[in-house]
Amino acid sequence: MPLLHNQGAGVVAGGDTQAFFNTFDATKRPIAVTSKLRQYLDEEGQVIHVERLAQKMTSWDLLYYLLRANFDGVKSDYCNVPKPIEGEGKGLYEYGHLVKNVRDAGQHVEVEYEGRAGNPEKTTADLVIGADGPSSSLRNLFLPEVQRKYAGYVAWRGTVPESEATDVAQKTFVETFTFFHAPGTQILSYVIPGENGSLEPGKRLINWVWYCNYPEDSNDFKELMTDSDGKYHHITLPIGKMRKDILERQREYARKVLPRQFADIVCDSKQPFIQAITDVISPQNSFFDGKLLLIGDALAGFRPHTAASTSQAAFDSLKLYEMMNGEISSKQWEEETMEYARQMQKKGVSMGQRSQFGGHPLAQMQDMARS
Template identity: 85%
Template sequence: MPKPLQVIVVGGSLGGLFAAIVMKRLGHTVRIFERNPTPLLHNQGAGVVAGGDTQAFFNNFDATKRPIAVTSKLRQYLDREGRQIHEEGLAQKMTSWDLLYYLLRANFDGVKSGYCKVPEPIEGEGKGIYEYGHLVKDVREAGDKVEVEYEGREGNIEKTLADLVIGADGPSSTLRKILLPDVQRKYAGYVAWRGTVPEQEASLAAQKAFVETFTFYHAPRTQILSYVIPGENGALEPGKRLINWVWYCNYPEDSSEFKELMTDCEGKHHHITLPIGKMRKEILQGQREYAKKVLPPQFADIVCGTKQPFIQAITDVISPKNSFFGGKLLLIGDALAGFRPHTAASTSQAAFDAQKLYEMMSGQISLRQWEEETMEYARYMQRSGVNMGQRSQFGNHPLAQMQDMARS
């Protein structure tokens, strides 16, 4: 392929940045089209398990060389009274969405932040441009190129040509809807309440249960988990970190409770995510009271201590293919397959796909091999997530505490 290729990456979150950095390092000109109207994406304060593929990507492509993770030294399960009932000596790395995002932006387009120093340009790398407020409207094959039609920041409709288009625009991918309109993202019947508490503000009992420990509690139709993640500006020092929690609760799709849950303080209904700061006071207070009734005291402490949690509806989606127009348009990460969070593999999938993209574009593997390996990863992890979620929320988890839960 000639250099530099003109590459458009649709989606400017972690997955898009992974792919964009790979292509930039190979010497190509890369434009990210991000639909968000602001230059920086909003941080929801979400924790991320830094799996092997994520760690490998940062080892190979992060020129800041900044440490990214807190180590969780063991996994444990609590009973309703907060006592440990099971322990596994399994160490894992935990990080945060915001730390990864700002490190990637520093590498891609030199965004300055308190998270890291912007690295010096690397010899031979291409140009990276982050185009916010760009909403893709259509794509079509145009000879040996792809034509992208989009709405710009001023509301004008424009067209541009690219040698390669990479779709990394999340589980509700616009590109996937254009190419495969019959592939639908479907609600799985439960949501994840998510939030963080500063480590130093948690009770001593909560700190003992969660600091550097991956901790779970299971009961019929619910589970909650917690681990420590980097704090402000990616701080890794003890006392400056955050305790991150995720609480899965069932809400039938056609229930009034689910509709009320996803309606914000301004009366707007949200289909997938209820953002930070948008929750109605009565909903938050009701969940805090529920937490005190049904959760171990350490978990109830951090749920009630979270000032502004957010809600993510759990969904399923997977594309039957990830290559279009003879390999000139590719889907990666969540745009290819949206995993349930139980897998802790969403970020890892994007990192894996991007590293395989590097191998393909540098001639180490073929397009067909890239398609096969990334599709195999997507199918396996998507299926695993469904199985884990169904067992936990609708079946019988082996470590679930058998008690009567007040909600469906």
Template identity: 60%
Template structure:
């Protein structure tokens, strides 16, 4: 354990920020998380997550809640266009939902009460954790022994402030505002395709959907198309059969400068979204067109799954990687997607966040030093390249594409 408790600010209050904050709180440090969202809770959009080994290791060590978190899929299968089985692979994978992980982390970090899990008692040796909303970071300054963080309150017109910390950790995602301040030349780029996403409640699914997708990790590949599906926890993180969700992700190509892409990312109120089209904001006629397209190109089970979805959303697939993770003589660190935003084919975003949190823990305990940063960047470069290779092979037959997203 660190010999002297530190005053630490974490910028970004999603999974990476909470994981890192929780490990440091368990070491006795005082943690303040600044989240720019003005709402009291972030929105998951109903996203499913593959629960990889790094994430499993982190939660077993640091998240002490008396409930199960994941659903196991023991069979991986790929369908032909006619719905027959192309291949099967008996490989167990664990699935979870963003919202279940978030609420369990919040319960352990700052005692947020929810219907997802109980709030564990704080141990005496733990540090203090506080979570601030509506704090948009506008500047960071190296003061020698400390770092000054400047911010504004996004809920107030003229409320600005600054606070000092011994260590600052930027966990503010692939469009990291901190990374932009320090490395403005690092640009997040659009990969030329998007992910349509949605869920269907298991109890509302037909016999065909249950037979095809329940307890199976299922894929279909076609020209410029990949769609996949797996079970995730349902409302309030329920793992009960019938209450679980059949989660699907459908990758479709949209050239950056095409009218179709601009139309897709313009919501029903006329606002353009650069990376995510939220639930309930997709133009009705575009969703109708997509469901008709599903009937034309997907196996019957996948087509029915898409058409049964009530609240879809869309994510632009992007690439970004920082050339470094450390600044101000290691008093400011990037973690999670702020270091590298992977394409979702790798299923590694949450794993990277957990991996970084555990590395930071080792660094603060004095178990590792410079090699931590080398490991972080090697991991980031490897997974970034792997995600690009998988995505480009799937969507473009290995054709490289590199188009900017502003």
């Protein structure tokens, strides 16, 4: 059975994400590591600011396998498959199907798509939910003018096994949400579940995200997004596809500009990957009189600074559950989910612009200390 590839990414498990899994995850498996505080480092690796704020941290792969176990009974080492609930429908996860067109057919929506063999196929549904990401094919059918736009910087991402990290890195990052800011750069780190979702100390992963500026028309950006096979990637450079010379150059740069703890985990990550930061938001999330809906990243792609992309998907889904149970109206669902999308998308742009092209107060604090 084909499965989505794990990008090794950490996820902040916000309140909506926790509420979603508490409500719908029949495995009842714990999903998160707790970061007990936020702390900010200067370029010497010294703590310059602390916020007593506990947050839950999880991983993309653990959430994925929990969802698949619940939806269509996929077996894995991450969790047990829950027993079917009497009277519950059966989920079917089909791969390799590309939606080509949708049509309002009165009481139903007619969906035309290309099957795995490339043959045209068709089906009908009472409700179609577009949850196909920030480059949503469904959204593009209705609003082709709404396109993802590159924000001028990328996120380098990677992980290091907790047990393999240097002593100073372990002391700094284990169960803390740690940041470093400098002009034009930001890096952060936190611990996430390890192999097969392990939450056991020593078996977890130290996850990091490093934002670096690359103008879209620069040779540096084009080289960065060209993989070891010579293929250019517009949004994500996958794990295992980075050119060795690019990786070594970034490791050298890390040693020059980052606090030692952060440089250690960047250099010790065997297979980092790249995510180009983009902006996109749809002006609406309901079509065909509410028979076709957009949720999550298909509605609005947030910059990662918000730590809210997973939360948006959870929030939209929880609200959809309320609507289908008659607790809120379809109009209320549209308004509440659109308001969430607008607010968080705007917040993400503001946070990213300040971090990468403005003056972050913690970066300014370091400048003041040096002077």
